[in-house]
Amino acid sequence: MRSSLVDSSVIIEALKGNPTAKRLIQSLESDPKFINPIIFSEVLFVFLKLVTGKSYLTLRGNPKEIEKHRDKLEKVYLYLKDNFSELPLTEEIEERAFEFILNYGMLPNDALILSTAKFYGVTLVTLDEDFLYPARSEKVEAITGDSFAETERTIQKD
Template identity: 40%
Template sequence: MKSFMVDSTVLVEHLKGNPKATELLEALIDGNVEGYINETVASEVIFVYLKLKTGRSFRTLKKKPNLVKKVQKEPVYELLSLFKFLDTNEFVFAVSKRLVNEYGLLPNDAIIAATAIFYKLDGIITLDEDFENIAQNENLLLISSPEELSRI
C-alpha cells in the first residue's frame, strides 16, 4: 500500500468548496493508499477553517478568543481525523532546514515535505505547485488529481 503526506491545500480547498479538491479527497479516502498529516497541516487547516467560519482575520481572531470558542469545530476535527498523524521531531526539522536552503521552500511547506521524506512516504498529495521543484529530486510522487491517484 502506498503512503502519502496530505498537504493542507487539499483540505483547505475542500473546505472552501473546490470540487477538484473534494474529488481528490474522496479518491484518497476510497483508494488503496494511506494518508498522513502532521501538526503543521492540522494547524493550517484549522486556522483557515476558523477564518472561513468567522470571516475574520488572524489579528481579530487572536484578540477575540470568544469568536474562536463559538465556532462549531467538530467538522474540521472530523476531517483531520481521517488521517494518521506523524510527529515532527528534530530529525524532520533538520530535513526541513535543508529543503528551505536548497529549494527555497517556505517553512511550513518544508516541514510537510520533510515529514514525507523522513518517514519514507511515497509522496505528497497536494494542489500546491511549490512541491514540484523538489518532488523529483527527493524521489517523491506528487499527486494532484484523482486520475493520478488511481494510476498508482
C-alpha cells in the same frame, strides 16, 4: 497500496467543496492517509479565518470570536481525526526542513511538510504547485491537482 501525506491545501479545498480536491481525497479512500502537526494546524487556522472572515491579527487575543464557531471547528477536528492518521515530527525532519528552506527557498511550513513526506517515504498529495520542484529534486512522489486531473482525463479516454 499507497500511503499519502495529504497537504492542507487539499483538505481545505475539499472542505470548501472544490471538486478536484474532493476527488483527490476520494481516490485515496482505501489507502492510508496522513497529516502532520503542521497540516493539522494550517487546516484549523485557515478554516477559522474562512468561517469568521477575520484576519490573524483580529483573531489573535479574541477568544470570543473563536468560541462563536466552536461547533464548526469541532466538526473539522473530528473530520481530521476520523480520516487521517498523524505522523509526528522529529528532529531529523526539522533539520531536513531547514535545508529545504535554504536550498529551495521554501516557506517553513511547506518545508516541514515535504520533509515529513520524505522522512516517512509517503506520497505528497497537494494542490500547491510550489512543492513540485523540491519534491522532484528530493525524489518524493507528489500528486498535484493538475497531475491528478491529467490522470483522470487519461483514464476516461481509455
